[in-house]
Amino acid sequence: MMNPRDLLREMFAAAVQAAQSAHCIPPHLPSPGAGRLVVIGAGKASAAMAQAVERHWPGPLSGLVVTRYGYAVPCERIEIVEAAHPVPDAAGREAASRILDLVAGLGADDTVLCLISGGGSALLPLPLAGVTLEEKQAINRALLKSGATISEMNCVRRHLSAIKGGRLAAACHPARVINLLISDVPGDNPMDIASGPTVADPSTCADALEIVRRYAIELPAGARRLLESGEGESVKPGNARLAQVDTRLIATPQMALEAAAQVAREAGITPYILGDAIEGEARDVGKVMAGIARQVATHGQPFATPCVLLSGGETTVTVRGEGRGGRNVEFLLALGIALDGHPGIHAMAGDTDGVDGQEEIAGALLASDTLVRAWALGIKPMDALQNNDGHGFFGALGDAVVTGPTLTNVNDFRAVIVTGE
Numbered sequence: 001m002m003n004p005r006d007l008l009r010e011m012f013a014a015a016v017q018a019a020q021s022a023h024c025i026p027p028h029l030p031s032p033g034a035g036r037l038v039v040i041g042a043g044k045a046s047a048a049m050a051q052a053v054e055r056h057w058p059g060p061l062s063g064l065v066v067t068r069y070g071y072a073v074p075c076e077r078i079e080i081v082e083a084a085h086p087v088p089d090a091a092g093r094e095a096a097s098r099i100l101d102l103v104a105g106l107g108a109d110d111t112v113l114c115l116i117s118g119g120g121s122a123l124l125p126l127p128l129a130g131v132t133l134e135e136k137q138a139i140n141r142a143l144l145k146s147g148a149t150i151s152e153m154n155c156v157r158r159h160l161s162a163i164k165g166g167r168l169a170a171a172c173h174p175a176r177v178i179n180l181l182i183s184d185v186p187g188d189n190p191m192d193i194a195s196g197p198t199v200a201d202p203s204t205c206a207d208a209l210e211i212v213r214r215y216a217i218e219l220p221a222g223a224r225r226l227l228e229s230g231e232g233e234s235v236k237p238g239n240a241r242l243a244q245v246d247t248r249l250i251a252t253p254q255m256a257l258e259a260a261a262q263v264a265r266e267a268g269i270t271p272y273i274l275g276d277a278i279e280g281e282a283r284d285v286g287k288v289m290a291g292i293a294r295q296v297a298t299h300g301q302p303f304a305t306p307c308v309l310l311s312g313g314e315t316t317v318t319v320r321g322e323g324r325g326g327r328n329v330e331f332l333l334a335l336g337i338a339l340d341g342h343p344g345i346h347a348m349a350g351d352t353d354g355v356d357g358q359e360e361i362a363g364a365l366l367a368s369d370t371l372v373r374a375w376a377l378g379i380k381p382m383d384a385l386q387n388n389d390g391h392g393f394f395g396a397l398g399d400a401v402v403t404g405p406t407l408t409n410v411n412d413f414r415a416v417i418v419t420g421e
Helices: 004-018 046-056 090-103 133-146 150-158 167-172 190-195 205-214 221-229 253-266 282-299 327-339 370-376 381-386 390-397
Strands: 037-042 062-068 078-083 111-117 176-182 245-251 270-278 307-313 345-351 363-366 412-418
Touching: 004 253, 004 307, 004 345, 004 363, 004 412, 037 046, 037 090, 046 062, 046 078, 046 111, 062 090, 078 090, 090 167, 111 167, 111 190, 133 150, 133 221, 150 190, 150 205, 176 190, 205 221, 253 270, 253 307, 253 412, 282 307, 282 327, 282 345, 282 412, 327 345, 327 363, 327 370, 327 381, 327 390, 327 412, 363 390, 370 381, 370 390, 381 390
Parallel strands: 037 062, 037 111, 062 078, 111 176, 176 245, 270 307
Antiparallel strands: 307 412, 345 363, 345 412
């Protein structure tokens, strides 16, 4: 078997490559119709998706997509706008408004190709009347720190937005809408990918209020009024304006994990995919994964060694310390503490978009000597975990994984190699 560290990096690279737009987009492009093709979209992968459309579309087209700062790629006919993520900014608000203007007045012969990927929710910040951008930013920050799941956060966002929760698709009516989605959410539910701007939303303002109450989120008066009055209600299933919407998932966490599993097989180690939609507090998931890995290493149950345990999904971090958060490094640090230097177990966790939390760092690597090296530097692993400082911990050891913008996003990648040695 190759060096575990190298194998972990190769599996992660394969997972990211499986979700690249260049080969995910072309099979799903529609046939040219009688009317115009207008391309819109949002997300960390949207610019790369737009580029793939341009390279493979035989006829005229136009459009606008918004992506994260640093994620733009050259396009000739589709305008690329950059904006802030994960906390929205004025550039995103302006882009969202322009996208709505772009689809206004389309006819039944026209087609809207909507390119949506993870990160699109923050990149389309167009609050309903009564909520300012600054208030939306504050709500977003509070949600990010609260420990709420991505589904819960997106429910609140949909009901305070003038573009999410199916509203963008409704604005395209009567044109045909084709959604090409790269999923970054557990369960691959289209309404949770970028908060579902072009799909129906069965959740309600009452659901959003319950989430706000559950996590003690402070709401400005205008936002609370929208939810309590029902004025923030989204576009529901069965709405006639969404009758011509066709939604396709072109890349998912499961596809990425399967690509990583093939790399493991070729390296002579048996892969086991434990789940593509694992949620929960990152540190708790780390402890559970450590227990499974120990059972495999010690008893050969439920899998024989050597093997690699693969998983995806989106955990959460409730930030209580002074650290920078980051769910992948927090998972990995909790895993390492629970393993306590167990020999023959190596791991990696990283976000496939190259950004773990709010850091330009994808994740990190863990080895059996990680804790020993930390103690030698005077770093106390448990203190780092309690301070939510996984990035500082692995950065000091030189074990951070930095990829730069990957131009895609199918959520978190976790791999634990158990050799049994």
